[in-house]
Amino acid sequence: MIYKIYRAPSYKEAVLKAKMELGNDIYILSRKDIKEGGVFGLFSKKLVEITVAKKEEKIMDKKANSRKIEVEAPVSKKNNEISEDYQKRLFEELNAIKGRLNDLIGGDKKKENNKEILSPYKKLFKENDFSESFIRNWELSFEKELTLKDAKDPKVIVNRIVNYINGLVEIADPIAPGKDKPEVVVLVGPTGVGKTTTIAKLAATYGVLKKHKVELVTIDSYRIAAIEQLGKYAELMQIPLTIINTREEFKEYLRGCNAELVFVDTAGRSQKNNMGLAELRNVLDGARGKLDIHLVISATTKYRDAVDIFTRFNQLLYEKVIITKLDETNTVGSIISALEKNRKLSYFTTGQSVPDDIELASKEKIVKLLAFDELIDSDVENKEIKVG
Ligand SMILES: Nc1nc2c(ncn2[C@@H]2O[C@H](COP(=O)(O)OP(=O)(O)O)[C@@H](O)[C@H]2O)c(=O)[nH]1
Ligand SMILES: [Mg+2]
Incomplete structure (x- = not known):
């Protein structure tokens, strides 16, 4: 009791x-x-x-x-020992949750910090006509990678931007004359971007200055003026010019051609005119597989228009891109933003003067145009720019 x-x-x-x-x-x-x-x-x-x-x-x-x-009770099933074990696990889990919460709060803070630090660079991207989506992707990739220490050093950031752009842009090899058969270089693109002028520059460089055996072709059945324009250059440089209208004519011409280099100028058809592009493609198909096709686009083209041009000219299977009129604008952001994957930049043209105003495309030039080095005290020297 x-x-x-x-x-x-x-x-x-x-x-x-x-x-x-x-x-x-x-x-x-x-x-x-x-x-x-x-x-x-x-x-x-x-x-x-x-x-x-x-x-x-x-x-x-x-x-x-x-x-x-x-x-x-949910704490344990058998005895106090397991209950302690359970408590320990609970404690560990709580600690882990606490850690994750801290990470989240810390991560947000870091994101905020980086956003602030990157904002002048973002502004410069905007001023250089880069598209919203390009800037967003750049920001996302930077926020993830940038440590706080790096973010405080403008030199590091500029170098990282340079490397970021370098990673996106591909540069084509210079045009090389064919040995056994002619290398056929075709320039396509919207009217007035400078195709004929660029052909004249290239023909003068390779045919007159480098003394290669060069010939000119124009596939331009609609615009007599365009033929006259190229005809004058051909006459001046004493380079043969052939006018081609059909696929068969093109095939025939290439069969009998023994030049090292053939530069093909194409019609000034509007990029909105799909019929014209399909027709052009049909003529070019006479030599499919042997053509080095460059799309010519002006640096002054707005982003939306550039996207439109790149898309429409896809049917001509161009691999390379020539950017013209870099003397008229200091920005290439719209073109770089619109550039499709696996397209290589081949040449830049910088004025109307034949043959001087043409140069090989280069990443250094793009970086120079962007003027990101203005954001740091000393210049970003070329040796600091990792190209490739
Ligand atoms: N400022 C400038 N004008 C250019 C350049 N390339 C061509 N042009 C001019 O752009 C106009 C159209 O050129 P053209 O070669 O006829 O263009 P196409 O219609 O594409 O053949 C002409 O007045 C050229 O002199 C360049 O790099 N810079
Ligand atoms: Mg032309």
């Missing part, structure tokens, strides 16, 4: 308290009214005190029961 005393404001509550702890099977041995607390009887509480008896083994059972309830 065990004996216990319970106190409560009323008899009923005292019994309830006892039953809650010991179960229903109890004996109430005594009951008395008492006062508790207060000073000299003042402010004391009136309580009922009961003395209760219970058979000991039942209490043990109850204890076992209460422990059972405890072990059935």
Whole structure:
């Protein structure tokens, strides 16, 4: 038997308290009214005190029961040891969550910091007519890679930008005259971008200055003026010019051609005129597989128009891109943003003068045009620019 005393404001509550702890099977041995607390009887509480008896083994059972309830709690299944183990796991998990939360908050902070640091560079990209999506991709790649230490050094950032652009742009090999059969270089592109002028520059460089055996072809059945223009250059340089109108004529011409280099000027058809492009493609197909096709585009072209031009001229299967009129604008961002993958830049033209105003495309030139080095005190010297 065990004996216990319970106190409560009323008899009923005292019994309830006892039953809650010991179960229903109890004996109430005594009951008395008492006062508790207060000073000299003042402010004391009136309580009922009961003395209760219970058979000991039942209490043990109850204890076992209460422990059972405890072990059935999600904390553990068998005993206190596992419960501790569980607590440890819980603790570790909480710590991991805390860590992840800190990372998240820290990551956001880093992102914010980088955004602020990159903002002048972003502005320059915008001023250089780079497209929104180009800038967004650049920003995303930078935010991920940039450490706080790097972000504080403009030189590091400019170099990283240079490398980023270098990674996106591919440069074509210079035109090389064919040995056994002619290398056939075709210039396509919208009207007025400078195809005929560029052909004249290339023909003068290779035919007159480098003394290779060069011939000119024009596939331009619509515009007599264009033929006249190229005809004048041909006459001046004493380079043969052939006018081609059909696929068969082109095939025939190439069969009998023994030049090292053939420069093909194409019609000034509008890029909106798909019929014209399909027709041109049909003529070029007379020599499919042997052509070195360059799309000519002006540096002054807006981004949307550049995308449109690159897309429409895809049917002519060009691999290279010539950017003209770099003397008229200092920005190439719209073209670089619109440039499709696997297209190589081949030449830049910088004025109307034949043959001087043409140069091989280069990453250094692009970087120079971007003028990102204005953002750092000293110049980004060429040796610092990792090209390739
Ligand atoms: N400023 C400048 N004008 C150029 C350049 N290349 C060509 N042009 C001029 O652009 C105009 C159109 O050139 P053209 O060769 O007839 O273009 P096409 O219609 O594509 O054959 C002419 O007035 C050229 O002198 C260049 O690099 N810079
Ligand atoms: Mg022309």
